[in-house]
Amino acid sequence: MANDGVDKSEETEHMIEKDAARERSNVLGDTKEIRAVILSGFGGLNKLRVAKKAMPEPQEGEVKIRVKACGLNFIDLMVRQGNIENPPKTPLVPGFECSGIVEGLGDNTKGFEIGDRVMAFVNYSAWGEVVCTPMEFVYKIPDEMSFAEAAAFPMNFVTAYMMLFEVANLREGMSVLLHSAGGGVGQAVAQLCSTIPDVTVFGTASSFKHEAIKDSITHLIDRNADYVQDVKRISPDGVDIVLDCLCGENTGKGLGLLKPLGTYILYGSSNMVTGETKSFFSFAKSWWQVEKVNPIKLYEENKVIAGFSLLNLLFKQGRGAQVKAVIDKLMLLYKEKKIKPLVDSLWALEEVKEAMQRIHDRGNIGKLILDVEKSPTPLMANDSTETSEAGEEEEDHEGDNGNKERMPFIQ
Known part of the structure; x- marks a missing residue:
């Protein structure tokens, strides 16, 4: 009988240890999932x-x-x-x-x-x-x-900084046309422009956003309005820099608004997104509306056309060190409370x-x-x-x- 008691006691301890091990395994399993x-x-x-x-x-x-x-x-x-x-x-x-x-x-x-x-x-x-x-x-x-x-x-401010300062060479007294001025990149561009004296920013945005962003944009334009005429009414010679995240027909309009030695930068194609799923019609329409660029015309008009993709720059073209240098400059501006x-x-x-x-x-x-x-x-x-x-x-x-x-x- 005594041996039976010992056997049962050992069996019970074994079961307890087994259950504890299972619990530890479950806990470890949980920590290995996210x-x-x-x-x-x-x-x-x-x-x-x-x-x-x-x-x-x-x-x-x-x-x-x-x-x-x-x-x-x-x-x-x-x-x-x-x-x-x-x-x-x-x-x-x-x-x-x-x-x-x-x-x-x-x-x-x-x-x-x-x-x-x-x-x-x-x-x-x-x-x-x-x-x-x-x-x-x-x-x-x-x-x-x-x-x-x-x-x-990272995405917004590095994109804005590199387009303005490393592609377009923004300087005092220049002017910028910015689409989607109320978005993340748009507001980063506006803040960075404010760090340079006497920069004029034209920004298109939905009318309901105007009150919230009016202090960051020099001239706000309704996104559904004829922004070409609005810009020319204020600045007949056009602008020095166009930042286009829309593509389609806006490419030709942007190039047309450039001053001599001006720079047009395409950094997105949001006009291709119209519905919840991919639309071949929207893609084809946007592609068809893009003005076919003639290098001879660019040469004659002294205009620059460029593109910018931060993700390609990082992950396909190996420019991580260049981006790190930009991050360092942006952090200084943040600490100086010039951007946020x-x-x-x-x-x-x-x-x-x-x-x-x-x-x-x-x-x-x-x-x-x-x-x-x-x-x-x-x-x-x-x-x-x-x-x-x-x-x-x-x-x-x-x-x-x-x-x-x-x-x-x-x-």
Whole structure:
């Protein structure tokens, strides 16, 4: 009988140890998974889900970042639609910029320590709780910069700075025509122009945005008005710099408004995005409306035409060191309180569809941010973006959410 008691006691202890080991295994399993926004295929908003994925680990020369905030850009809409050149394979995690805290370092990674507050460029995969990216794309941020501001900073301000100062050579007394003046890049351009004396900024924007941005733009023009005539009425000779994120017929209009020695820069093609999914008609129309550039005409009129893609510069053309030098200059301007990212609103990961719709509708003034630690509103938590193990929920139907009131945190 005594032996039976001992056997039972040992069996009980073995079961307890086994259960404890299982619990430890479950805990370890949880720590090796993260939440992320998954794009299951190219198309509409119903291709986006929040799901769990494996925890990424840093490779040699990489920094592992516990993400606090991610930036949303118009290029993210075009990626979702597959409306870009050589789109990547799906499923994928979208997003190109984020901010957070350094959580790990790969071999031979220098210049960073665990706990550093940083912002970073990522070649996709930014919209998750943890990302890994090469150290050359990671930048420390000052203590006074919030994570939301940091996530709103890299794409917008680097794009604006390099177009103005490294492509167009902005100087005192010059004039700039800027489309989508109320957006993230638009407001970054306006702030950087204000650092140079006597720069005149013409900006097109939806009329409901005018009151909010009137102090940053010299001459505001309704986006639906004939901006060519409005510019010429104020400045008959035109402008020195045109920054075009629209493309299509605006290319010819922009070139026509340039002064001699002026520079036209194309840095986007948002006119190709008209509906929720990729439209061949919109693409063809925009392409057809682009003025065919004649180099001889440029030579005769002393005009410059250029293009700018920050993502290509970073990830395809290897100019990370050049971008790092620009980030350093921008940080000095931030510390001197000459520039400051304008955050439109904060959204939970589960609210990514609604955030994207706000960009699509051109409703934002400044930058939209995904706040990784933000809880969704009860309404959002019950809709089709809720967390899923597999990310394979049934697709919602268009119009299902049309009557729901959306309440993000607006800055």
